[in-house]
Amino acid sequence: MPEAHQSKQNEPFQTGLVTGDFTAGYTSCMPTNAPTTAQSDAAAPDTTILDPHQIHSQAAALAAHLQRAGVAFLPQTDPATADEMAAWFLPAEDPQPASQADVPQVASPQAGTPHDGQSQAASQQSPVTGKNAQTPAPASNPAAPASPAAPASPAARPRRSDPVPAFTSIEGPYPGVLLPIADRQSRLDELAADVAACTECKILSDCRTQTVFGEGSVAPRFVFFGEGPGADEDRSGRPFVGKAGQLLTKMIQACKFRREDAYILNTVKCRPPGNRNPDVEEIANCRTYYEQQLTILRPEYIVCLGAISAQELMKTKLSVGRLRGKIHQYMESKVLVTYHPAYLLRNPAAKKAAWDDLQLMMRDAGLL
Numbered sequence: 001m002p003e004a005h006q007s008k009q010n011e012p013f014q015t016g017l018v019t020g021d022f023t024a025g026y027t028s029c030m031p032t033n034a035p036t037t038a039q040s041d042a043a044a045p046d047t048t049i050l051d052p053h054q055i056h057s058q059a060a061a062l063a064a065h066l067q068r069a070g071v072a073f074l075p076q077t078d079p080a081t082a083d084e085m086a087a088w089f090l091p092a093e094d095p096q097p098a099s100q101a102d103v104p105q106v107a108s109p110q111a112g113t114p115h116d117g118q119s120q121a122a123s124q125q126s127p128v129t130g131k132n133a134q135t136p137a138p139a140s141n142p143a144a145p146a147s148p149a150a151p152a153s154p155a156a157r158p159r160r161s162d163p164v165p166a167f168t169s170i171e172g173p174y175p176g177v178l179l180p181i182a183d184r185q186s187r188l189d190e191l192a193a194d195v196a197a198c199t200e201c202k203i204l205s206d207c208r209t210q211t212v213f214g215e216g217s218v219a220p221r222f223v224f225f226g227e228g229p230g231a232d233e234d235r236s237g238r239p240f241v242g243k244a245g246q247l248l249t250k251m252i253q254a255c256k257f258r259r260e261d262a263y264i265l266n267t268v269k270c271r272p273p274g275n276r277n278p279d280v281e282e283i284a285n286c287r288t289y290y291e292q293q294l295t296i297l298r299p300e301y302i303v304c305l306g307a308i309s310a311q312e313l314m315k316t317k318l319s320v321g322r323l324r325g326k327i328h329q330y331m332e333s334k335v336l337v338t339y340h341p342a343y344l345l346r347n348p349a350a351k352k353a354a355w356d357d358l359q360l361m362m363r364d365a366g367l368l
């Protein structure tokens with residue numbers, strides 16, 4: 001292999017060809033004329049963005065061209081209706097002045113959480129220092145869906161491809177006192193017993209073989225936060241032990257620490273039947289358990305694996321593609337969002353992006 005290709009940052013990808021580490025699928029699927037980084041990123045499904053404004057203007061231009069060419073069966077355009085329909089696809093214009101448009105935004109904690117009533121003032125997270133800078137109140141929740149509104153000028157409209165600033169989902173310290181390490185395992189054991197007896201979700205508790213609480217160091221610097229147990233996890237009672245779990249272990253090892261040095265948990269503790277996504281009610285039912293786990297562990301970093309855990313922890317509907325690549329904040333923990341290992345198994349081209357995310361965390365943590 002040419003020496004120029006053996007940079008330190010690409011090392012796991014190169015060794016992946018030989019050792020089968022988590023980047024192996026990415027490198028092995030690349031053609032000889034491998035794409036550039038930008039091209040690779042563009043191949044990841046979540047980064048394929050349709051621009052509604054561009055689609056609308058191109059469709060209008062095509063319709064006008066067909067009418068000029070004499071196509072008679074097209075309905076005659078109704079300008080008022082066309083404008084109304086166009087508004088359905090356009091995001092609402094940000095009412096805040098342009099100077100506040102880039103201010104990180106705070107997603108509202110969901111009703112019923114123990115965090116209701118906490119300060120929701122916005123703060124900007126430095127990817128390097130992790131320190132919060134005081135900022136004005138947020139313009140709006142980045143997760144808030146666009147509502148029908150009058151079309152704004154193209155220059156002022158946010159686009160789906162616009163970067164999302166890092167933001168804080170819940171501010172402030174974890175509640176309660178930091179437990180001595182010796183007490184954390186016993187507290188987690190008590191909580192695991194509560195989870196094992198939980199029947200809050202009738203379907204999940206009826207279908208499960210056993211609950212999957214979580215495992216790892218009780219004083220972790222890094223926590224990996226997944227979606228829910230699969231079939232292998234349901235059988236073993238341990239998180240991430242199937243093929244996706246093996247890939248997660250390789251991802252952790254690529255970060256220069258051991259799986260047992262981290263803590264691994266899921267958003268829901270019971271396997272959804274047929275490996276479907278947990279529904280909103282099931283996630284809400286199980287919220288108290290992962291919140292208590294995180295409060296006991298108080299990790300420096302939480303790595304959200306996939307959309308379910310990222311959207312739940314960050315209180316947003318933004319996709320992984322828009323949340324990744326920056327360091328967000330949940331209470332005292334820095335939050336990194338990346339693709340779920342199961343997704344990476346199905347889409348090896350996205351491993352490059354996942355490795356970029358982990359490298360961002362490693363740099364921030366002083367491991368690179």
Ligand code: SF4
Pocket residue numbers: 195198199200201202204205211268269270282285286287
């Ligand atoms: S998913 Fe969570 S809340 Fe639902 S039954 Fe299992 S342990 Fe209880």
